[in-house]
Amino acid sequence: MNAWWKRTRVRVALGxxxxxxxxxxxxxxxxxxxxxWSQEGTxxxxxxxxxxxxxxxxxxxxxxxxLRQRMVxxxxxxxxxxxxxxxxxxxxxxxxxxxxxxxxxxxxxxRPLPIGHNQTISQPYIVALMTQMAEAKAEERALDIxxxxxxxxxxxxxxxxxxxxxxxxxxxATQAKQRLAQLGYKNITVRHGDGYQGWPEKAPFDLIIVxxxxxxxxxxxxxxxxxxxxxxxxxxxxxxxxxVIERDTDGNIHRRKGIPVRFVPMTGEGVRTSxx
Numbered sequence: 001m002n003a004w005w006k007r008t009r010v011r012v013a014l015g016x017x018x019x020x021x022x023x024x025x026x027x028x029x030x031x032x033x034x035x036x037w038s039q040e041g042t043x044x045x046x047x048x049x050x051x052x053x054x055x056x057x058x059x060x061x062x063x064x065x066x067l068r069q070r071m072v073x074x075x076x077x078x079x080x081x082x083x084x085x086x087x088x089x090x091x092x093x094x095x096x097x098x099x100x101x102x103x104x105x106x107x108x109x110x111r112p113l114p115i116g117h118n119q120t121i122s123q124p125y126i127v128a129l130m131t132q133m134a135e136a137k138a139e140e141r142a143l144d145i146x147x148x149x150x151x152x153x154x155x156x157x158x159x160x161x162x163x164x165x166x167x168x169x170x171x172x173a174t175q176a177k178q179r180l181a182q183l184g185y186k187n188i189t190v191r192h193g194d195g196y197q198g199w200p201e202k203a204p205f206d207l208i209i210v211x212x213x214x215x216x217x218x219x220x221x222x223x224x225x226x227x228x229x230x231x232x233x234x235x236x237x238x239x240x241x242x243x244v245i246e247r248d249t250d251g252n253i254h255r256r257k258g259i260p261v262r263f264v265p266m267t268g269e270g271v272r273t274s275x276x
Contacts, residue, residue: 064094064096064107067107068090068091068093068094068095069091071095071108071109071124072087072090072091074110075110075124075125076090076124076128079125081125081128081129081132082132083128083131083135085137085158085159086128086131086132086136086155087128088158089131089155089158089159090127090128090155092158093154093155093158094183095107095108095121095151096108097183098115098121098150098151098154098179099113099121099149100115110123111123115148115149115172116171117169117171117172118264119148119169120148120264121149121151122148122151122263126261127151127152127155129242129259130152130209130232130242131152131156131159131209133232133242133258134207134208134209134230134231134232134244135207135230136160136207137159137160138159138160138161139161140161140207141160141161141162141163141164141202141204141205141206142156142160142163142164142206142207142209143163143165143166143198143199143202143205143207143208143221144156144164144165144166144208144209144211145165145195145198145208145209145210145211145212145221146167146210146212146266147165147166147167147172147173147176147190148167148172148176149172149175149176149179150165150188150190152209153165153180153185153188153190154180154183154185156207157180157187160206160207162187162189163185163187163189164188164189164191164199164205165190165191166190166192166194166195166198166199167190167191167193168267168268169192173191173193174192176190177190194269195210195212195268196214196220196266197218197269198218198223199224200220200224203223203224203226204225204226204227204229205224205225205226205229206228206229207229207230207231207232208221208224208225208229208230208232209232209233210231210232210233212234212263212267213234213236213237213261213263213264213265213266214266217233217235217243217245221233222245225245225246225247227248227249227250227251228246228247228248228249229246229247230244231244231245231246232244232258233245234261234263239260241258241259241261242258243255243256243257243258
C-alpha cells in the first residue's frame, strides 16, 4: 500500500509540474497572438462564413447593404470601434466592389481576402481600428501606404479632405485608381511607387496609415508627419505590433505600442534598408 501511494504521489506531482510548465510556455504565446489580421491564410476561419455564403448567394444591392450594416454593427461597433466617422464611412463603402468577383459573397466577413499578386484586402476590423487610431478628421490630409484594392483609401476619402495613396504593385495601383474614380472619389490620388519614402512633395500629412509591415519604422514617413500628426504602422517580421507615432505641436516625436497583428511584409526599399 505504501509503495502504491508513493507511486501515485509521484505521478500527481509530475502532472502538476507539467501543467505549470505548459502555462509558463504557452502564456506568452497566447498573449502575443495577433488580435487582428491583414494577411490572408494566417487568420482563423470566420465562424459565420458559411452563413454569409448562403445569405448572399444571390446578392443584390439590398442584400450587400444588409451585410455591410451587420458588419459595422457586429464586427466593429460591438467591439471597440467607437469613432462615429469611421463607422459611418465603413457603413457607406461597398466593400464587395473592392474584392474579386468570385469572392464577393464573403466581402463582409471579418477576415482578410486575396486580391491577387500575393496581396490582400485587410480584415474590416483592422481597417477600422487603424483609422480610429490615426484619429482621421474632415479637414486633414492623409497618406495611405499600400493601396491594395483601394479600400483603406476609400475609408480615408470618406472622412478626410485629401488622400494620397501609394501602391508598389503596378497592376493593383492601376486597378485601384480606376475603381476609386468610378466610385466618384475626387479627393483621392493614387500612384504606383515604393511607399517607404512616402510622398515628400505632398508632405506634411496629418495622418499616415501603412498596410504592410517593415521590420523598422521608415524615417521618411516620420519626417513627413505634420505637427499633431499620427503614423499608424505594423512593425516586425513574424511577430508584429501596431505602432502609433505622433508628432506633437512642438515637433517632438512620441511612440506607443498597440495590438499584435499580422500583415504582409513591406517590400522594396523597406527590405533593402532593413537594419542589420
